[in-house]
Amino acid sequence: MKPPYLDYLVDAEAGIRATGERLTQPRIAVLACLLASGSAASHLDVAHTLADHHAVDRVTVYRVLEWLVNKGLAHRIAGDDRVWRFMINAQHSPAQTDRQHGHHAHFTCEACGQTFCLEKVTPQVEVKLPKGFRTSEIDLMVRGRCAHCA
């Protein structure tokens, strides 16, 4: 069966090109992989997905993922298992903007372990900090059951 990310290679290429940086096979493949994924992907998920058609060294996967984050195309999420997971940024609300505005929300399913972005739902957050503390950013992690596992 054909891996779904293959359908996103063209979009990925366009995305990389838009950055003005070098267009390379690993960058295209990794970005396509994130574009195709509906949930947050670890470096291992990516490496495994690409193994058959676009095998990429694991170190390169790490570097490309970090590069995508620096370019604002993706953002990283710290999981409970000490593994970074990566998600594509929605075109119209890149994480940078979001983060400066205040908060960013994710959902982790306790059953299947998948992590999703809650970009569309604007959470109402109000935190009263101790005197002298200043907020620059709020991250929200919601745990529970996703629609599929509920």
Add this chain to the structure above:
Amino acid sequence: MKPPYLDYLVDAEAGIRATGERLTQPRIAVLACLLASGSAASHLDVAHTLADHHAVDRVTVYRVLEWLVNKGLAHRIAGDDRVWRFMINAQHSPAQTDRQHGHHAHFTCEACGQTFCLEKVTPQVEVKLPKGFRTSEIDLMVRGRCAHCA
């Protein structure tokens, strides 16, 4: 200079005793260390603090910290550096209760790196999840500057 945790050994001993489990030197020392710490401590922080007067093997530190979490005396926080940090639970609102009630908030200072618990401030959080998703717990991570570094 005398390390501050020494003043908490008695309290720590009482805390361990209250669990009904075995009273051991490492357990007392590690718990005292958490009691004395105003911010979240990593296993390395603990091991380092205890090095002079109550040297404990690093594996034992890991095990004791996990044990404290299981006993409801402490809770663990995932940091941005893939390191677990541990905090004592406030007596009157143990994390378990808190977590079942909905949410738990932490503050990380971008300047000094310290992480604090925001147990006293009850954040107002309202999240609208996609259809079919169910929430069991919400964790809030606030980033910014603490009073000392502001």
Add this chain to the structure above:
DNA sequence: TTTTTCATGCTACTGAGTTGCAAATACGCA
């Protein structure tokens, strides 16, 4: 095409956290 610059792949490393097992220790009980 040639040159230059940057990315990749490989190997080796770091550092957090875990596992298995023998030795030590807390605690119940005589």
Add this chain to the structure above:
DNA sequence: TGCGTATTTGCAACTCAGTAGCATGAAAAA
């Protein structure tokens, strides 16, 4: 108080995510 047993500790060796250095290879510029 001393003994026996169950539990903990300490040690060594391991796993696994992520990183660093460096030579090779590929993309873009000339």
